[in-house]
Amino acid sequence: MSQLQFFGEGLPYLTVTDYPGVLITIEGTDGVGRTTQVTLLREWLEVQGYGVVETGWTRSPLIGGTIARAKRGRRLSRLTYSLLYAADFADRLEKEVLPALRSGFVVLADRYVFTAFARDVVRGADPRWVRDLFGFAPIPHLAFYLKIDVATLIRRVIARGAIDYFEAGMDMALGDDSYDSFKRYQTMLIREYNKLAAEFDFHTVSARMRPERIQARLREAVSAFFASHHFPIALRRPDAADADRVAGSLNDAPEEHSHAPGETQVEPVSTTRVGGTK
Amino acid sequence: MNTPSDTLLKPHAYPGRLIIVEGIDGSGKSTQIKLLQRWLESLEFDVFFTEWNSAALVKETTKKGKKKRSLTPTTFSLLHATDFAHRLVTNILPPLKAGMIVLADRYVFTAYARDHVRGCDPQWVRKVYRFAPKPDVSFFFRVPIDVALKRIMASRPVLKDFEAGMDLHLHPDPVESFRIFQGRIQNTYDQLAADNDLVVIDATGNITEQQRQVRSVVGGLVEHLRRKPRIA
Numbered sequence: 281m282s283q284l285q286f287f288g289e290g291l292p293y294l295t296v297t298d299y300p301g302v303l304i305t306i307e308g309t310d311g312v313g314r315t316t317q318v319t320l321l322r323e324w325l326e327v328q329g330y331g332v333v334e335t336g337w338t339r340s341p342l343i344g345g346t347i348a349r350a351k352r353g354r355r356l357s358r359l360t361y362s363l364l365y366a367a368d369f370a371d372r373l374e375k376e377v378l379p380a381l382r383s384g385f386v387v388l389a390d391r392y393v394f395t396a397f398a399r400d401v402v403r404g405a406d407p408r409w410v411r412d413l414f415g416f417a418p419i420p421h422l423a424f425y426l427k428i429d430v431a432t433l434i435r436r437v438i439a440r441g442a443i444d445y446f447e448a449g450m451d452m453a454l455g456d457d458s459y460d461s462f463k464r465y466q467t468m469l470i471r472e473y474n475k476l477a478a479e480f481d482f483h484t485v486s487a488r489m490r491p492e493r494i495q496a497r498l499r500e501a502v503s504a505f506f507a508s509h510h511f512p513i514a515l516r517r518p519d520a521a522d523a524d525r526v527a528g529s530l531n532d533a534p535e536e537h538s539h540a541p542g543e544t545q546v547e548p549v550s551t552t553r554v555g556g557t558k
Numbered sequence: 559m560n561t562p563s564d565t566l567l568k569p570h571a572y573p574g575r576l577i578i579v580e581g582i583d584g585s586g587k588s589t590q591i592k593l594l595q596r597w598l599e600s601l602e603f604d605v606f607f608t609e610w611n612s613a614a615l616v617k618e619t620t621k622k623g624k625k626k627r628s629l630t631p632t633t634f635s636l637l638h639a640t641d642f643a644h645r646l647v648t649n650i651l652p653p654l655k656a657g658m659i660v661l662a663d664r665y666v667f668t669a670y671a672r673d674h675v676r677g678c679d680p681q682w683v684r685k686v687y688r689f690a691p692k693p694d695v696s697f698f699f700r701v702p703i704d705v706a707l708k709r710i711m712a713s714r715p716v717l718k719d720f721e722a723g724m725d726l727h728l729h730p731d732p733v734e735s736f737r738i739f740q741g742r743i744q745n746t747y748d749q750l751a752a753d754n755d756l757v758v759i760d761a762t763g764n765i766t767e768q769q770r771q772v773r774s775v776v777g778g779l780v781e782h783l784r785r786k787p788r789i790a
Binding site: 288289290291292293342343357359360363364366367370371374375408409412413415416 | 564629631633636640643644646647676679681682685688
């Protein structure tokens with residue numbers, strides 16, 4: 281898996297071609313529990329000795345501030361919105377994601393280009409154009425989709441607190457009632473995500489399940505992927521006793537390539553615990 | 559894999575006219591578009607002038623990125639595309655919709671050329687800019703690199719870093735770097751001209767003669783447009 285595949289033209293000026301790491305992305309609409317799942321997955325991987333790098337959407341130091349300012353001032357047109365997010369993504373890709381993949385890390389992306397594919401199309405962009413725009417992005421090895429229905433989502437988000445202006449798509453002027461706007465906007469987003477799931481062969485997991493059950497599904501899929509792609513096996517079984525808890529030194533583990541396919545083991549749900557260093 | 563519709567600009571259906579000029583630094587294109595503007599305004603047309611990279615939205619980001627030398631070819635390209643998109647939506651489309659003449663000093667072809675030189679995939683850049691309307695006419699002021707160089711050096715002794723493409727580290731000497739950098743830019747323009755996307759004007763000659771050629775092309779494009787009402 282050391283060669284990356286790209287959605288389009290890729291980055292022709294890259295000189296390195298060997299990327300021994302693994303790129304895992306988690307998609308799903310706002311409030312679906314992505315971040316919780318990423319945190320749990322990270323801990324589980326680190327316990328096994330894998331080096332993990334997390335990355336998100338709109339957190340690049342270069343452009344993140346500009347996006348925040350533009351959003352506050354409501355100065356983003358559909359086009360500038362798409363392009364600015366693409367620039368932000370490119371910055372993170374080249375500064376964080378690719379270097380990590382080059383060094384053999386497992387990269388966990390909380391949202392990936394599919395977020396842009398869904399959001400921009402809901403905002404009226406040409407679907408072909410948005411896909412072309414991200415032609416420089418590598419195709420993830422594993423793309424999870426946390427799928428939810430809008431009725432369940434609404435109750436969950438309301439229980440969490442007030443509805444966020446942008447999560448409700450209020451900038452799209454779908455109505456001045458945040459509940460109605462949220463429902464309409466999220467319905468459109470979920471419809472787009474469902475289309476993407478088929479187009480890009482997402483690994484879909486129902487987000488209506490309890491978080492531990494969702495996590496178990498994700499781990500099964502990751503383990504199966506590692507096994508089938510001969511990713512270096514874990515230093516220790518994930519369900520080993522708490523006694524030898526994760527040590528900081530284990531973080532360098534993936535450097536040691538000991539190919540032994542088929543050894544990966546799925547962790548039973550009940551052993552989920554908080555152990556990693558965060 | 560690429561179909562023409564993925565990479566080509568689409569003609570617009572707005573009542574106005576979009577006229578753009580391209581060429582390397584020192585080609586004299588800015589002089590020519592100013593003369594064109596004077597002429598059109600003297601004929602009482604409503605004219606709107608705009609130039610590349612004048613939007614404010616991401617200027618500070620670009621500045622910050624340049625200072626820290628942290629822009630990659632792709633982020634550099636996308637920031638300029640954002641800037642251009644902002645300018646397109648706020649400055650260029652409204653006058654076109656209102657039936658005015660828009661004169662643009664540099665357009666997407668500048669991005670095609672610069673981004674390619676920086677290492678981006680040329681097909682990708684064309685796809686990114688597909689949101690831009692195709693100009694009604696695009697002039698390419700073609701001048702040999704050494705003529706352009708002499709023109710710039712005649713007015714000031716030192717080349718600016720961006721003119722010489724110094725951030726690309728093509729050559730430590732600014733003059734040599736200018737030759738390589740602008741030469742590569744010119745290659746992209748030549749390719750576009752070969753594909754009939756640009757109207758080539760020989761920019762080595764007399765300024766007035768170049769302007770005569772420009773006006774003869776533009777005249778036919780704008781004659782039907784409404785002019786300013788005369789209050790006499």
